[in-house]
Amino acid sequence: MNAKPIIENRIWQPEFECLPRPRLLALQAERLRGAVARASKNPFYKERFERLGVTPEKIRSADDVRRLPFTTKADLRDHYPLGFLVVPRSEVARYQGTSGTTGKPTWTAYTKNDVDNWCNLCARFLVSGGLRPEHTVQISFGFGLFTGGFGLHYGIERVGAAIIPLSSGNSARQLMCMQDLRPEVLICTPSYALKLMDDILNGGIDRSSIAIEHAHFGGEPWTEDMRTRIESGLKIRCWNNYGLAEVQGCGVSGECAYRNGMHVQEDQFIIETIDPDTLEPLPDGEKGELVITPLCREAFPVIRYRTRDIGYLYNDGFCPCGRTTRRMSRILGRTDDMLIIRGVNVFPSQIEAALMPFESVAPHYMIEVSRPAALDEVTVHIEMQPGMFSDSMKEMQAIRDKIAASIQSVTGLHMNIDLVSPNSLERFEGKSRRVTDHRKLVD
Ligand code: ADP
Ligand code: ZN
Numbered sequence: 001m002n003a004k005p006i007i008e009n010r011i012w013q014p015e016f017e018c019l020p021r022p023r024l025l026a027l028q029a030e031r032l033r034g035a036v037a038r039a040s041k042n043p044f045y046k047e048r049f050e051r052l053g054v055t056p057e058k059i060r061s062a063d064d065v066r067r068l069p070f071t072t073k074a075d076l077r078d079h080y081p082l083g084f085l086v087v088p089r090s091e092v093a094r095y096q097g098t099s100g101t102t103g104k105p106t107w108t109a110y111t112k113n114d115v116d117n118w119c120n121l122c123a124r125f126l127v128s129g130g131l132r133p134e135h136t137v138q139i140s141f142g143f144g145l146f147t148g149g150f151g152l153h154y155g156i157e158r159v160g161a162a163i164i165p166l167s168s169g170n171s172a173r174q175l176m177c178m179q180d181l182r183p184e185v186l187i188c189t190p191s192y193a194l195k196l197m198d199d200i201l202n203g204g205i206d207r208s209s210i211a212i213e214h215a216h217f218g219g220e221p222w223t224e225d226m227r228t229r230i231e232s233g234l235k236i237r238c239w240n241n242y243g244l245a246e247v248q249g250c251g252v253s254g255e256c257a258y259r260n261g262m263h264v265q266e267d268q269f270i271i272e273t274i275d276p277d278t279l280e281p282l283p284d285g286e287k288g289e290l291v292i293t294p295l296c297r298e299a300f301p302v303i304r305y306r307t308r309d310i311g312y313l314y315n316d317g318f319c320p321c322g323r324t325t326r327r328m329s330r331i332l333g334r335t336d337d338m339l340i341i342r343g344v345n346v347f348p349s350q351i352e353a354a355l356m357p358f359e360s361v362a363p364h365y366m367i368e369v370s371r372p373a374a375l376d377e378v379t380v381h382i383e384m385q386p387g388m389f390s391d392s393m394k395e396m397q398a399i400r401d402k403i404a405a406s407i408q409s410v411t412g413l414h415m416n417i418d419l420v421s422p423n424s425l426e427r428f429e430g431k432s433r434r435v436t437d438h439r440k441l442v443d
Helices: 021-039 043-052 062-067 073-078 112-128 147-159 171-181 190-202 224-234 348-355 393-411
Strands: 094-097 107-110 136-139 162-164 185-188 214-217 237-244 249-255 262-264 269-274 288-294 305-311 339-341 344-346 361-370 377-384 416-420 435-437
Touching: 021 043, 021 062, 021 288, 062 269, 094 147, 107 112, 112 147, 112 237, 112 249, 112 262, 136 147, 136 171, 147 162, 147 237, 147 249, 171 190, 185 190, 190 214, 190 224, 190 361, 224 237, 224 348, 237 262, 339 361, 344 348, 348 361, 348 377, 348 393, 377 393, 393 416
Parallel strands: 136 162, 136 185, 185 214, 214 237, 361 435, 377 416
Antiparallel strands: 094 107, 237 249, 249 262, 269 288, 288 305, 339 344, 361 377
């Protein structure tokens, strides 16, 4: 565990974030009773609670969450658009949705209190990752249904910093803004940060013309190696934060100054890890599907939401920052982005981790899966760094072999390596889509 803070350790709401553990658990139990009472107004839960014999009064401890039914994305879809709304429309202050690019969004709704709570939850991770009232923040997240844009906007406002609501896209404009208004803090997806970094480093932009010191990334999986690359490339500090629209949006968890995993805002969420096949709870430290119950939401309560995100909770005691909340790992994949290659489970993040140590390749890659005959084949297209292409076939083959060996050591699978020229792969302004699975097209 990191024993030293990376920056000054600041805490936005110590009255909640540092509650002695017994009081935190008592608060969770009390709030869970409220969450069950509110959810009972939804016929979906009412019927399930009745079947399981659950009433708010029967909830004695936070652990009683295990007696409650799970909720899946399919349940929300089956009650499209607003079947989970339990307050009159007149009490809704905001609607947001998932950023899903295909089909209908999954809607969610907030009362005024929900929005107010959400602001504080975003303020918590922003402040612990270096945001100060005197800062200016460039938000390069899309403003729209995606919770990242407006969620962070109001979180930053709560802290008292200045906001540039630039939204995503148009990198030339992003860089112009960085140079002209000199924000100290950047907010975007990690893949968009990679693109901006490329444009800065390869575009002859003088680093001293840019004042960014901190960046807050969320919305998609990324690796520790990617952090190292961005931090050393741009000379900034990058912080990880996590959330999903179904349970609120960004602000469910985020890193502190010690950067020992992401503190889960446990006064407002009960987090569990389960085995996605047996649905049995797993002990802290074991990898599984994260299940989240928001405790305070008024408009759109959900119970034990199955996130399909894979991660684990740390079991190494309390973080030295003073918070008493448990910490979660990075997201290691989704139960549904998991690739099964020749019977082996592979997460795109594993492939990324295997190729990041190679200095000669850029952090841009695409994974292509096909089944030309009976066997699955994977080709990883990776961009070379400018100036690293060699005319020697032998040298290029040596790089390919080394990368293939690295991927094989992590995944156990041989994959084809295709080295492509700089800037030839697609760039992403929002969440990246790095996997093309041709097998699905013929199923
Ligand atoms: P969706 O993308 O499912 O339409 P959201 O826009 O609410 O819905 O995105 C939430 C999802 O994004 C999470 O379930 C998770 O898979 C991913 N995500 C969000 N933040 C992070 C993060 N810091 N690291 C990894 N994955 C993240
Ligand atoms: Zn901490």
